[in-house]
Amino acid sequence: MSKNILIISPNSIKERSGLAGNVDEKLLYPEIKASQDMYIHPALGTALYNRILTGIQANNLTADEVTLINDYIADTLVYFVLSELSVELNFQMYSKGTVQKTGDNTTQPSMQDLLDISARYKTRAEFYKERLINYLKVQAAAGLFPLYLNPGSTLDTIIPDRDAYTSSIFLDDCWDWKHGKERTFSEMYQGKTGRNCGC
Numbered sequence: 001m002s003k004n005i006l007i008i009s010p011n012s013i014k015e016r017s018g019l020a021g022n023v024d025e026k027l028l029y030p031e032i033k034a035s036q037d038m039y040i041h042p043a044l045g046t047a048l049y050n051r052i053l054t055g056i057q058a059n060n061l062t063a064d065e066v067t068l069i070n071d072y073i074a075d076t077l078v079y080f081v082l083s084e085l086s087v088e089l090n091f092q093m094y095s096k097g098t099v100q101k102t103g104d105n106t107t108q109p110s111m112q113d114l115l116d117i118s119a120r121y122k123t124r125a126e127f128y129k130e131r132l133i134n135y136l137k138v139q140a141a142a143g144l145f146p147l148y149l150n151p152g153s154t155l156d157t158i159i160p161d162r163d164a165y166t167s168s169i170f171l172d173d174c175w176d177w178k179h180g181k182e183r184t185f186s187e188m189y190q191g192k193t194g195r196n197c198g199c
Contacts, residue, residue, distance in 0.1 A: 005053045006032050007040065008074050016078045023089065028081070031088060035080040039125070040073060043132055045151030045160035064144055072132040079125035086117040129164035136160070 010028035014021055041049045052069065055061035061069070090108070091098050100108060109117075140148040151159055 003053060003057070004033060005057050007036055007052065007056065007069060008032065008077055012074060013078050013081055016074070017082055019082065019085070027089065028085070031081050031084045032077070035077055035084055039080045039129065040077055042158055042161045043076070043129055043164070044073075044136070045148055046157045047147035047151045048136075048145060048160075049158075051147055064139075068135075068145070072128070072135050076125055076128040076132050079121050079128060083118045083121035083125055086121065087114045090114060126164045126166065129161075133161060133164055 006029070010023075010025040010032065013019055013028060013032070014023070044052065052061075052065060052073075055065055091100055136145060136148050139145050148160060151157055
């Protein structure tokens with residue numbers, strides 16, 4: 001689903017973070033949408049993500065879905081948006097090219113400073129995403145959010161992430177969807193079984 005439906009508003013980001021109130025909301029919309037698609041969609045899986053967007057559009061979210069958004073998705077999304085904004089707000093694209101913005105009585109951070117700020121917000125976002133994933137696992141096991149366990153079966157289906165933290169090293173520790181369990185240490189790292197986990 002690629003509808004322009006936002007789970008949280010630009011105002012929510014300003015209220016929940018240190019983002020200045022005078023930041024143009026027009027600059028926040030694309031970052032919210034991209035962060036939803038890049039980080040929230042993989043956390044929820046396709047079916048539950050589409051249901052949340054449809055529920056927002058139709059104004060028929062259940063009480064459980066509202067709790068999921070308010071207590072888990074919103075914090076996760078706020079910090080992923082901030083991690084994307086740290087670089088985005090410092091540059092503007094014009095017909096003549098990309099320029100770095102400057103202001104009176106301000107000092108421009110270096111690119112490394114911006115990347116460090118982005119990484120700091122991403123670390124926070126991953127903490128909240130881990131809480132979101134753990135909440136969904138517990139609630140789905142109790143019979144709530146069945147769409148989380150049944151994300152779909154089409155080629156464009158995104159299976160829910162089992163872990164929020166990212167690493168630049170591929171550890172091949174995927175979830176065994178065929179058997180509905182996590183692979184053991186020996187299955188993951190010692191080659192005790194074949195690669196049948198569906199990764």
